Amino acid sequence: MQLLKDRIRRDGKIKAGNVLKVDSFLNHQMDIELFQEIGREFRRRFADAEVNKILTIEASGIGIACVAAESFHVPVVFAKKTQTKNIAGEVYTTKVESFTHGRVYDIIVSKEFLGRGDKVLLIDDFLANGKALEGLAQLVGDSGAELVGAGIVIEKGFQAGGERIRSLGIRLESLAIVESMDEKTGTIVFRGDES
Amino acid sequence: MQLLKDRIRRDGKIKAGNVLKVDSFLNHQMDIELFQEIGREFRRRFADAEVNKILTIEASGIGIACVAAESFHVPVVFAKKTQTKNIAGEVYTTKVESFTHGRVYDIIVSKEFLGRGDKVLLIDDFLANGKALEGLAQLVGDSGAELVGAGIVIEKGFQAGGERIRSLGIRLESLAIVESMDEKTGTIVFRGDES
Numbered sequence: 093m094q095l096l097k098d099r100i101r102r103d104g105k106i107k108a109g110n111v112l113k114v115d116s117f118l119n120h121q122m123d124i125e126l127f128q129e130i131g132r133e134f135r136r137r138f139a140d141a142e143v144n145k146i147l148t149i150e151a152s153g154i155g156i157a158c159v160a161a162e163s164f165h166v167p168v169v170f171a172k173k174t175q176t177k178n179i180a181g182e183v184y185t186t187k188v189e190s191f192t193h194g195r196v197y198d199i200i201v202s203k204e205f206l207g208r209g210d211k212v213l214l215i216d217d218f219l220a221n222g223k224a225l226e227g228l229a230q231l232v233g234d235s236g237a238e239l240v241g242a243g244i245v246i247e248k249g250f251q252a253g254g255e256r257i258r259s260l261g262i263r264l265e266s267l268a269i270v271e272s273m274d275e276k277t278g279t280i281v282f283r284g285d286e287s
Numbered sequence: 288m289q290l291l292k293d294r295i296r297r298d299g300k301i302k303a304g305n306v307l308k309v310d311s312f313l314n315h316q317m318d319i320e321l322f323q324e325i326g327r328e329f330r331r332r333f334a335d336a337e338v339n340k341i342l343t344i345e346a347s348g349i350g351i352a353c354v355a356a357e358s359f360h361v362p363v364v365f366a367k368k369t370q371t372k373n374i375a376g377e378v379y380t381t382k383v384e385s386f387t388h389g390r391v392y393d394i395i396v397s398k399e400f401l402g403r404g405d406k407v408l409l410i411d412d413f414l415a416n417g418k419a420l421e422g423l424a425q426l427v428g429d430s431g432a433e434l435v436g437a438g439i440v441i442e443k444g445f446q447a448g449g450e451r452i453r454s455l456g457i458r459l460e461s462l463a464i465v466e467s468m469d470e471k472t473g474t475i476v477f478r479g480d481e482s
Contacts, residue, residue: 121400122363124356151345155353155363161319168317168350205316 093133093267097282099126100246100268106275110250118245119152119217124159130267131160134215134243137265138164141240143213145169147206147232149199149224153216156245160215169206171199171228184234188227191220199227203235210237219244219266222253229262241265249283288328288462292477294321295441295463301470305445313440314347314412319354325462326355329410329438332460333359336435338408340364342401342427344394344419351440352410359408364401366394366423379429383422386415394419396426405432414439414461417448424457436460444478 105113117123143164148157149171157168173188174197183200190197206212214228225242232239239262247254247266257264269283300308312318338359343352344366352363368383369392378395385392401407409423420437427434434457442449442461452459464478 115397116399117362120364120367120397122353122356122365124353124361124363127353128357151349151365151367154346154349155365158317158319158322158350158353159357161317162323162354165320167312168319169315170317170346170350172315172346202310202315204311 093130095129096126096133096245096268097285099123100270101280104280106273106278106280108275110248110273112246112248112270112273112280114246118156122155124155127156127159128162130156130245131163133267134160134213134265135163138213138241138243141213141263142211143240145206145210145212145237146215147171147201147212147228148215149173149228152218156217157215160243164213169201171201171231173197173199184231186227186230186234189223191223199224199231201231201235206231206235206237208236210235211240212237213240214242215244216242217245219247219253219257219264220251222251222256225253225257225262226260229257229260243267246270288325290324291321291440291463292480294318295465296475299475301468301473301475303470305443305468307441307443307465307468307475309441313351317350319350322351322354323357325351325440326358328462329355329408329460330358333408333436333438336408336458337406338435340401340405340407340432341410342366342396342407342423343410344368344423347413348411351412355410355438364396366396366426368392368394379426381422381425381429384418386418394422394426396430398430401426401430401432403431405430406435407432408435409437410439411437412440414442414448414452414459415446417446417451420448420452420457421455424452424455438462441465 185200241263244266247269249269380395436458439461442464444464
C-alpha cells in the first residue's frame with residue numbers, strides 16, 4: 093500500500109534494536125483518515141472472505157480495527173490482556189509471550205462474542221514475532237469460529253512472525269512489509285521494492 | 288441520546304455492586320454503527336468547540352474515540368496505562384486510582400502529541416468516580432493545551448465523578464446518565480426520564 097509506505101518513510105523513526113517508531117500516526121497518535129484508507133485496503137484484499145466479525149487485541153489494534161470495520165459493516169471484538177479476571181462468566185484464554193515487555197500474559201475473549209458461525213478477520217497494527225497473532229488465532233480455533241485471515245498494517249519481514257503465520261496456513265495480508273531498516277542512514281526497504 | 292438509552296435497556300446487564308455490563312456492544316464487542324451515531328452526537332454537542340484533537344485512554348475508549356474522530360476530522364491520541372516505560376522520550380504523566388482493579392497506575396502521553404495550540408476533547412466510554420477523566424484533564428493542563436470538554440458515553444449519575452468533573456468547570460456531555468439501577472427487576476432509570 094503505497095500511501096502507507098510513503099507515510100512510514102516520512103514519519104517513521106528507526107531506533108536501535110530494529111525498533112520502528114510510528115507513534116505519530118499509528119499507535120499513540122492516530123491519523124484517522126489514514127485508518128480509513130487502511131480499512132478500505134483490507135476490505136479490498138478480503139472482499140471475497142465473507143467476514144462477519146473482526147477480532148483484535150488491546151490496545152493499539154483497537155482503533156484500526158474499529159475504523160476498518162466500517163468498510164466491512166461488522167462488529168469488532170477485542171481480546172483483553174489481563175493478569176486479573178475482569179470479565180465475569182466464561183472466556184476463551186491463551187498465553188502470549190511479549191518480547192517487548194519480557195513477560196507472559198493471558199489474553200481473553202468472552203465466549204459470548206466468539207463462536208461457531210463467526211467468520212473472523214484478525215486485525216493488528218504490527219506483526220513481528222507473531223505471538224499475539226498466533227494467540228488470537230488460537231482463541232478463534234478454540235471457539236469453533238472460522239478464521240478467514242489476518243490483516244496487518246506493518247509486518248517486520250526480518251522477524252520470524254510472518255513466515256510462521258503463513259506456515260500455519262493463515263491467509264496473511266500485510267499492507268507494508270519492512271525487509272530491512274538502517275538506523276544510521278534512516279533507510280527503510282520494503283518487500284517488493286528491493287530493486 | 289435515545290438510541291443509546293434504548294440499547295442500554297435492551298442489552299445492558301445489571302450486576303451486583305452497581306455494575307452495568309455493556310460488553311456486548313460498547314467495551315468488549317463493539318457495535319461500530321452505534322459508535323458512528325455516538326460520534327455524530329458528540330459532534331453535534333461540541334459543534335462550537337473548534338476541537339482539533341481527541342484524547343482518550345486505553346483500552347475501551349479507543350474505539351469510540353477513533354470512530355467519533357471521523358465526525359470531527361481530527362487525530363486521536365490515547366493515553367497509555369503503564370507500569371513500565373514503553374515510550375521513548377519525554378512524556379506527560381499522572382497517577383490514576385482504579386477502583387475496579389484496586390490499584391494505582393500511571394498514565395502517560397508523549398509530549399510530542401499534546402501541547403499549546405491543541406483544543407482537546409476528552410472521550411471515554413464510562414464515567415463513574417471520574418479518576419481517569421481527571422487524570423486526562425491533568426495531562427492536558429500540564430501540556431499547555433486547551434481542554435474544551437469531555438464526551439462520555441455512559442455516566443453513572445449515582446457515583447461522584449460527574450459532579451466532581453462539572454465542579455472543576457469542565458464542560459461535560461454524557462450521552463446517557465444512569466440515575467439508578469435495580470438488579471432484581473432489571474430496571475434502569477436515566478436522568479431526565481425519572482417521571
